[in-house]
Amino acid sequence: MAETAEKQQYTFQAEISRLLSLLSESLYQNREITLRELISNASDALDKMRHVRLTDDSQRDDDELAVRLEPDEENRVLTIRDNGIGMTKDELIENLGTIAHSGTLEFFQQLAASGQQADASLIGQFGVGFYSAFMLSDRVEVLTRSYKDEQGYRWESDGSGSFTIEPVDGLDRGTQIRLHLKEGDDYNDFTKDARLQYIVRKYSTFVPHPIKLGDETLNDQRPIWVEPKSNLSDDDYTKFYQHLSHHTEETPLWHLHLSADSPIQFNAILYCPRNSFEKLGFGRNEHGLNLCAKRILVQDNNRDLLPEYLRFLYGLVDSTDLPLNVSRESLQDNTIFRRIKKVLVKKVLDHLASLAKDNADDYRTFYNEFGPILREGVGIDFDNREKIGGLLRFRSSHTGMDETTSLDDYLERANDDQKKIYFLGGPDLASLQKNPNLEVFQKKNIEVLYLTDPMDELALSHLTTYKDHTLTSIDAADVDLPEDEKAEDSESKDEKSDEEVPSGFEKVLTLFRDALGDQVQEVKRSKRLTNSPVCLVNPTGSMSTQMQKVMQMANRDFTMGKRIFEVNPHSPLIERLSNLSSNADHDNFIRDCAKQLYANAMLIEGLAPDTETLVNRTEQFMEELAQKRSPIVT
Numbered sequence: 001m002a003e004t005a006e007k008q009q010y011t012f013q014a015e016i017s018r019l020l021s022l023l024s025e026s027l028y029q030n031r032e033i034t035l036r037e038l039i040s041n042a043s044d045a046l047d048k049m050r051h052v053r054l055t056d057d058s059q060r061d062d063d064e065l066a067v068r069l070e071p072d073e074e075n076r077v078l079t080i081r082d083n084g085i086g087m088t089k090d091e092l093i094e095n096l097g098t099i100a101h102s103g104t105l106e107f108f109q110q111l112a113a114s115g116q117q118a119d120a121s122l123i124g125q126f127g128v129g130f131y132s133a134f135m136l137s138d139r140v141e142v143l144t145r146s147y148k149d150e151q152g153y154r155w156e157s158d159g160s161g162s163f164t165i166e167p168v169d170g171l172d173r174g175t176q177i178r179l180h181l182k183e184g185d186d187y188n189d190f191t192k193d194a195r196l197q198y199i200v201r202k203y204s205t206f207v208p209h210p211i212k213l214g215d216e217t218l219n220d221q222r223p224i225w226v227e228p229k230s231n232l233s234d235d236d237y238t239k240f241y242q243h244l245s246h247h248t249e250e251t252p253l254w255h256l257h258l259s260a261d262s263p264i265q266f267n268a269i270l271y272c273p274r275n276s277f278e279k280l281g282f283g284r285n286e287h288g289l290n291l292c293a294k295r296i297l298v299q300d301n302n303r304d305l306l307p308e309y310l311r312f313l314y315g316l317v318d319s320t321d322l323p324l325n326v327s328r329e330s331l332q333d334n335t336i337f338r339r340i341k342k343v344l345v346k347k348v349l350d351h352l353a354s355l356a357k358d359n360a361d362d363y364r365t366f367y368n369e370f371g372p373i374l375r376e377g378v379g380i381d382f383d384n385r386e387k388i389g390g391l392l393r394f395r396s397s398h399t400g401m402d403e404t405t406s407l408d409d410y411l412e413r414a415n416d417d418q419k420k421i422y423f424l425g426g427p428d429l430a431s432l433q434k435n436p437n438l439e440v441f442q443k444k445n446i447e448v449l450y451l452t453d454p455m456d457e458l459a460l461s462h463l464t465t466y467k468d469h470t471l472t473s474i475d476a477a478d479v480d481l482p483e484d485e486k487a488e489d490s491e492s493k494d495e496k497s498d499e500e501v502p503s504g505f506e507k508v509l510t511l512f513r514d515a516l517g518d519q520v521q522e523v524k525r526s527k528r529l530t531n532s533p534v535c536l537v538n539p540t541g542s543m544s545t546q547m548q549k550v551m552q553m554a555n556r557d558f559t560m561g562k563r564i565f566e567v568n569p570h571s572p573l574i575e576r577l578s579n580l581s582s583n584a585d586h587d588n589f590i591r592d593c594a595k596q597l598y599a600n601a602m603l604i605e606g607l608a609p610d611t612e613t614l615v616n617r618t619e620q621f622m623e624e625l626a627q628k629r630s631p632i633v634t
C-alpha cells in the first residue's frame with residue numbers, strides 16, 4: 001500500500017504541547033521517574049498480553065514476558081523494550097497524541113503556578129506518564145507492533161508540537177521506547193548499568209514482570225500481599241505503596257493488610273494517601289484497585305471493589321477464588337466479588353474507628369483530607385450508615401472553633417433524657433453563634449452541632465437517627481426541647497414570663513403581619529427566645545434553611561419555602577413597641593421595624609434580603625434618631 005509506506009505528520013493535541021512545555025520549563029524534574037513511567041507502561045502492556053494469551057487460543061506462545069533495558073552509551077540512546085501487546089497505528093495516534101482525562105493540564109498548570117518546588121513526578125497519576133520521556137530526551141522513537149497487526153510502526157517526536165508515524169517492517173510484537181538522551185552530565189548516566197540498577201530497585205521492584213539488563217533481572221517482583229505481616233517491614237509497605245500510587249517520595253497515611261481464608265480466600269493491601277486530590281479541586285479520584293487472581297493482575301483500576309466513598313484508597317486485592325479471564329461485567333454480578341467488597345468496607349470502617357480512638361492526631365489528619373468523601377457514604381451505604389455516622393466530626397457549641405466532636409462524644413455529654421441530637425446550619429461560625437434559635441439551648445445548656453458545610457447537613461439528613469437519637473435542626477418549628485431538668489428549680493421569672501405578655505403585643509403582631517405580608521408563612525409569639533426580639537423558623541416537615549440553600553445552588557428554579565416569624569414579647573425592643581402601639585401614629589414605624597427585623601434575621605443566616613430598601617430604611621431610622629438629638633449645650 002503506497003499510502004502507508006509514507007511518513008505522515010500529526011500535530012499533538014494542544015493540551016499535550018502545553019503540558020510538554022510546562023514539563024520542561026516550570027516543573028521540577030525528577031528524571032528517574034521517566035524510567036519508572038515507561039517501565040510501568042511496559043508492564044501494563046505485558047499484563048494485557050498475558051491476559052490475551054489466556055483468553056485467545058490463537059495467541060498462545062511461551063515467550064517469557066519481560067521488560068528489557070538496552071543502554072547504548074556510544075549513541076546516547078536508552079531503549080525500554082517489552083514484548084507486550086504493542087500498538088496499532090490508530091492506537092499510536094490515540095494513545096501518544098491525546099490526553100485521555102480532562103482536567104489533567106489544569107492540574108499541572110496550577111501546580112506550576114503554585115510556585116513551590118512543583119514536582120512533575122505526579123505525572124503518572126494523571127495518565128500522561130509517557131510524556132515524561134521528554135524530560136530525558138530531545139527525541140523519542142517508539143517502535144511497535146500490535147499482536148493484532150502484521151505491520152509495525154515507528155512513532156517519532158522531538159516533543160515540540162508534532163509527531164510522525166511511518167510503517168516499519170520486521171518488528172517483533174511489542175514496543176520499544178528509544179530515548180535519545182539530552183546532552184549534559186545529568187543525562188549521561190542513564191546509559192550506565194549502575195544507575196539503571198539503582199533506579200529500578202528504587203522505583204520498580206514490585207513490577208510483576210522481570211526487568212532485565214542483559215541477563216540480569218533487576219527487580220524482586222515480590223507479591224508482598226501474600227506474605228505474612230511479620231515478614232514485612234514498614235519500608236516494604238511504603239515501597240509497594242509508591243509502586244501502586246506512582247507517588248515517588250510519599251509514605252502512606254496508613255495501610256491495612258488483610259488476609260482471609262474462609263468463606264473466601266483473598267489477600268489485600270489497602271493504602272490511604274496523605275493528600276486528597278479532590279480536595280485540591282482536581283476532579284475525582286479514579287485510580288481504583290488492582291485486582292489479581294492467583295497473583296496475576298486481571299484488572300488495574302477496578303472501581304467496583306470499593307464503594308465510591310472510599311475511592312481515595314490505593315491497593316491490591318488478590319483472590320484464588322476468582323477466575324483468570326474475567327470481564328468487567330461478569331465481575332459485578334460475581335458473588336465472590338461482592339463478598340470481598342463487603343469485607344473490605346467493614347475492615348476499612350473498623351480501622352478508621354480504631355484509628356480515631358487510638359490516634360486522634362492521625363485521625364484528624366485523615367478526616368481533614370478525606371472526611372468530605374467519606375461523608376458521602378452516609379447517603380450511599382445504607383448498611384453502614386451508622387458506622388460512617390460515627391466517623392463524622394463536627395464543631396459544636398461545646399467544642400468551639402478549633403476542636404471537633406463525634407456524635408458519640410456528643411451523646412456522652414448529653415443528658416440521659418435527651419432524645420435528639422441538635423444541629424444548626426449556617427454560613428460561618430460567627431453568624432451561627434448569633435443565631436437567635438440557639439438562645440434556649442444555651443439557657444438549658446444543651447449542645448448544638450454547628451454545621452458550616454451544607455454537605456454535613458445533607459449527610460445528617462440522610463442519617464436521620466444516630467443510636468436512636470433523632471437528628472434535628474433547631475431552626476424547625478416543631479423542635480421540642482427536652483424538659484427542664486428539674487421543674488421546681490425553675491426561676492419564678494420564667495414561669496411568669498410564660499403567662500404575661502405586655503399589653504399591645506397582639507397589636508404589634510398584627511402590624512408585623514401587615515408589614516411582612518406573604519413573605520412569611522406566619523407571625524407568632526415565640527417561646528424559644530430569651531434575648532433576641534425575633535427569629536425565623538421553618539414550618540414542621542420542611543427542610544432546614546441551609547438545606548434549602550443547597551437546593552437553590554443546585555437548581556436555580558428552587559424557591560425557598562416561607563418561614564415562620566417568631567416574636568419575643570419580652571425582648572426590650574418588642575416591649576417598647578408594644579407600648580408604642582397604643583398610639584396609631586406609630587403604626588408605620590412599627591411596620592418598618594418589622595421589615596428591618598426580618599431583613600436582619602435573613603442576614604444572620606447568610607441570606608440576601610433586598611439590600612436597597614434595607615439601606616434606605618436604616619438611613620431613614622438614623623435620620624429620625626438624629627433629629628431627636630440636640631447639639632450639646634455646655
Ligand code: ADP
Nearest residue numbers: 041042045084086087095127128129130131175
Ligand atoms: P497511562 O499509562 O496512565 O495510560 P501513559 O501516558 O503512560 O498513560 O500511556 C498512554 C497510553 O499509551 C497507555 O495507556 C497505553 O495504551 C499506551 N502505551 C504506552 N506505552 C506502551 C507500551 N509499552 N506498550 C503498549 N502500549 C503503550
Ligand code: MG
Nearest residue numbers: 040041129130
Ligand atoms: Mg503510564
